[in-house]
Amino acid sequence: MRTLLFRSLLSxxxxxxxxxxxxxxxxxxxxxxxxxxxRVYGRSLAIREVDAGSCNGCELEIHAINNPVYxxxxxxxxxxxxxxxxxxxxVTGPVTRNMKVALERTYAATPDPKxxxxxxxxxxxxxxxxxxxxxxxxVDKVIPVDLHIRGCPPxxxxxxxxxxxxxxxxxxxxRR
Amino acid sequence: MTAILSELSGxxxxxxxxxxxxxxVDAATWIAVARALGEGEADLLSLWADEDHxxxxxxxxxxxxxxxxxxxxxxxxxxxxxxxxxxxxxxxRAIRDLYGIEPAQLPDARPWLDHGAWGLRAPLGAxxxxxxxxxxxxxxxxxxxxxxxxxxxxxxxxxIIEPGHFRFTANGEIVVRLEERLGYVHKGVDGLLGGTDLExxxxxxxxxxxxxxxxxxxxFARAVExxxxxxxxxxxxVLRGVMAELERIANHLGDIGAICNDAxxxxxxxxxxxxxERVLAACGRAFGHRLMMDRVVPGGVAEDLxxxxxxxILDVLDEIMPWFADVVRVxxxxxxxxxxxxxxGILSPALAARWAAGGFVGRASGRAFDARRDLAYPxxxxxxxxxxxxxxxxxxxxxxxxxxxxxxxxxxxxRWLKAxxxxxxxxxxxxxxxxxxxxxxxxxxxxxxxxxxxxAPDGRxxxxxxxxxxxxxxxxxxxAIDGNIVADFPLCNKSFNCSYSGxxx
Numbered sequence: 241m242r243t244l245l246f247r248s249l250l251s252x253x254x255x256x257x258x259x260x261x262x263x264x265x266x267x268x269x270x271x272x273x274x275x276x277x278x279r280v281y282g283r284s285l286a287i288r289e290v291d292a293g294s295c296n297g298c299e300l301e302i303h304a305i306n307n308p309v310y311x312x313x314x315x316x317x318x319x320x321x322x323x324x325x326x327x328x329x330x331v332t333g334p335v336t337r338n339m340k341v342a343l344e345r346t347y348a349a350t351p352d353p354k355x356x357x358x359x360x361x362x363x364x365x366x367x368x369x370x371x372x373x374x375x376x377x378x379v380d381k382v383i384p385v386d387l388h389i390r391g392c393p394p395x396x397x398x399x400x401x402x403x404x405x406x407x408x409x410x411x412x413x414x415r416r
Numbered sequence: 417m418t419a420i421l422s423e424l425s426g427x428x429x430x431x432x433x434x435x436x437x438x439x440x441v442d443a444a445t446w447i448a449v450a451r452a453l454g455e456g457e458a459d460l461l462s463l464w465a466d467e468d469h470x471x472x473x474x475x476x477x478x479x480x481x482x483x484x485x486x487x488x489x490x491x492x493x494x495x496x497x498x499x500x501x502x503x504x505x506x507x508x509r510a511i512r513d514l515y516g517i518e519p520a521q522l523p524d525a526r527p528w529l530d531h532g533a534w535g536l537r538a539p540l541g542a543x544x545x546x547x548x549x550x551x552x553x554x555x556x557x558x559x560x561x562x563x564x565x566x567x568x569x570x571x572x573x574x575x576i577i578e579p580g581h582f583r584f585t586a587n588g589e590i591v592v593r594l595e596e597r598l599g600y601v602h603k604g605v606d607g608l609l610g611g612t613d614l615e616x617x618x619x620x621x622x623x624x625x626x627x628x629x630x631x632x633x634x635x636f637a638r639a640v641e642x643x644x645x646x647x648x649x650x651x652x653x654v655l656r657g658v659m660a661e662l663e664r665i666a667n668h669l670g671d672i673g674a675i676c677n678d679a680x681x682x683x684x685x686x687x688x689x690x691x692x693e694r695v696l697a698a699c700g701r702a703f704g705h706r707l708m709m710d711r712v713v714p715g716g717v718a719e720d721l722x723x724x725x726x727x728x729i730l731d732v733l734d735e736i737m738p739w740f741a742d743v744v745r746v747x748x749x750x751x752x753x754x755x756x757x758x759x760x761g762i763l764s765p766a767l768a769a770r771w772a773a774g775g776f777v778g779r780a781s782g783r784a785f786d787a788r789r790d791l792a793y794p795x796x797x798x799x800x801x802x803x804x805x806x807x808x809x810x811x812x813x814x815x816x817x818x819x820x821x822x823x824x825x826x827x828x829x830x831r832w833l834k835a836x837x838x839x840x841x842x843x844x845x846x847x848x849x850x851x852x853x854x855x856x857x858x859x860x861x862x863x864x865x866x867x868x869x870x871x872a873p874d875g876r877x878x879x880x881x882x883x884x885x886x887x888x889x890x891x892x893x894x895x896a897i898d899g900n901i902v903a904d905f906p907l908c909n910k911s912f913n914c915s916y917s918g919x920x921x
Contacts, residue, residue: 241749243742244687254690289576293601295917297626297707302576303670304696307689321574337533338600338920339579341551342571368620373539374604393626395706 254308258315261408262401269387269409284316285407288326288350292343292382293336293375298360298393302330305403310396317403323349328406329356333363334375335382347383355386355406359399364388420448421457425479430486433853434642438484440469446487447495449474454500459772459785461857462866462883463497463507465515465540470494471881472504473855473866475772475791482791484855484868489517496522503771503888510921514606516541526555529599529920540607556595559585564592567902571600578916582905589901594894602920609880614640614714614845617877621867622709624882625918630656630663631860632882633712635867638793639880640714643854643871644846650837652716653794658832659699659708659717660858661825662729666695667861668818668825669740671913675815676747678906679756687743691736698732701725716842726833733826744819757812761896761908764809771892774885775863776821777912780806780813787859801828809896811911821861848875862886862915884918 289302305312306319320326323346335343347356358379361367366377379385389402424445429437441449453460453474461473461482468489475482487494496519498505508519509528516538530537532549559566564585571579581597605624609617621636622629634656641648648656673688700706702725711719721729747753763773768781778785786803788796804820806813853870863885872878893912897905 241746244683244746247739247742290572291576291578291601293603294578295623295626295629296578296915297623297629297709299576299578300627300670300707304689304693306576307693308686309690309693319576323572334603336601336603337535338529338531338551338602339571340533342579342600346572368616368623369603369605369608372604372608373534373536374602374607392623392709393707395700 255311255314256309259397259401259404261405262398265387265389265402265405266409269405285327285403285410286318286320286325287328287330287403288320288323288346289330289332290343290346291332292339292363292379293334293369294332294360294362298332298363301393301396301399302332302359304396305399310400312400312403315400315404316407323347324351326350327354327410329354329383330359331356331363331379331383331385332359333379334366334369334377335379336375338374340376340382343379343382355410356383357387357389357402357406358385359389360394361390361392364390367392420445420452421476421479421483424449424483424485432850433484433855434645436481436483436855438471438486438853440486440488443487443495446472446485447500449485450495450497450500450504453497453504456770460497460501460503460888461772461864462868462881462887463504463511464868464881464883465489465511465517466870466879466881470511470517471868472497473868482855482857492516493518493520495520498522498524503891506891507883507887514538514540516544529602531599539604540610554597556583556597557593559593561587561592563587580916584902584905586902589903591897591900591902591905594897594905596890596894598890598916599920601917603917605921606881609877611872611876611878613876617880618713619710621880621882624921625884625915626707626709627667627915628663628860628862628865628884628918629707629709630659630712631858631865632867633710634660635856635858635865635882636869636880637712637714638856638858639854639867639869640845640871641854642856643852643869644848645852646715646843646846648716648794648843649840650794651720651839652841654832654837655717655721655841656712657795657799658721658729658829659703659711660860661829662695662699663708664861665822665825666692666699668822669695671910672743672747672815672818672822675757675811675907675910676753678910679753681750681753684743684746684753687739691740691743694732694736698729702729713842715845716840718842720841721836726836730830730833733829737823737826740822747815747819754812756904756907757815757911758810760811760904761900761911762809763892763896765807767892767895768809771888773863773888773892775859775861775889776814776817777863777885777889777892779804780817781809782807785864787857787864791857793856793858795832799828799831801825811907814911845875848873851878860885862913863889882921884915886914886916886919889914890919
């Protein structure tokens, strides 16, 4: 234990510099949130992650933004255990037919106002699983989506860029 | 060894199936093989359907190589294996759901992957239209007893994890039964693979379980190369090994940290998170993709290392291994942490052997099998790793297997990266002669991944089957949690870390 603590004392900061909000994400959110009621969030967003059919590659990188290197919590974003505590659903796909009902119920259980972020090439489109009897496809075929973060899987930096843009936009109304 | 296995290995095999023999047998022989499996004479590697046959891959220490046994499907049915050998049950329920082939006298009549949401019955067989069923309409096994209560969990779980349903029956805090219901992330991979070209098929197989993308790519490539009867250049083989060991280290680091976190010891989780990130960042720089997806391809690899990127991986190992040793010292020297992991979630060696559990699940319960050593393939055929073996079968033993494997993988990487063979990294694939079949088993971080395939004469995939190690681990998790407290389930679950997507396909 002492060696680890000593190591921490001598080590430089593990956390990377914050990336700026992604331009593409800002543009998409500018459109999708313009007509939406904004609530005072104080730059804080609670996220519920829903795997609606992914290969678990996206989950690995979503885990990574919670590690000390990317540390998403410094931007006021934290992951919560229940959709009832969430402002945002972060959904990976492709949405399988076997997960459709669970995704719809999770969406219904999330209080308004809420945002949905589709993550990964499968969540945003259908990825390599296009054409299967067992998948519905992109997340927006099942529930409305405000932001798409593409990639197979998206890198932690790409995830941060999108989520920082979301937290900026979501709190923009409250700062005026 | 029972007579049936030695008799089989003496028969002439089907032509064009490589590298191990395949035998087509009659129903009586098939049943005898199923009984031999049930009696522990051989390990079940996999069981899958293919048009008008059902195939079974097995391995026995008494046979020189694994075998594939095939039985014809007559009137839509074949004699079940699960009735003699329970490890086959879920594989056969999946065959029934997907192909509409009935495993005769299977002790479990319930669907498995088919939740009634496809609008189709037997999507890879008759494709009969079918009414949508309520997904909750599933008969869990009855549990009787005084003071019992049920805890349903999932499919959407509390953490950042894949979906599946766990039905706990508890007496107070003690779990008396766990029954899993899986299939939520079934994406129809078998159906998508049939008739596709090798390039697209490779991309699909690499996404069966994202955390094992290198292992899947590796197994798929080796199965294609077996069918085409070609070998890859030495440099390609070693680069595959480099990627496979980096994947193993990254996953083990992430999971060792996560297990500590589930025992409320966040310090190790934070350190392991940084260590894992160092590895993934190095993979991203060296291979152009943090998880190294689509980098192992039939014929070789798609990305070469330079002197600089090879050096950079070695530098990362030099940085993380002493650091990891500190983390291990903390794990070993913190009684409050060991109090949670020691004696928790015990999987008995007898069950691990019966189910032929691979990976750290098997090796923590006394099953000394590692495909890199026991079914050696390049580049491991002249660089077999040390295979750690523990017998306690608890969460702690599974953690220790993984700690030792990180160390062994780092050793392999150092050896390879300091002396990479020169030469090409990829060979052209020849056109197939006829409709050849190939099978390969590759040791992923979780255990042995099996891929079997048959090529069509035009070079496309005719049928491809991939079996994740989780098929054999999931039922064992049900046994390991028995008698533990509900609050220790996350710990047990994480120590198995079964793939949902790899299982659901």
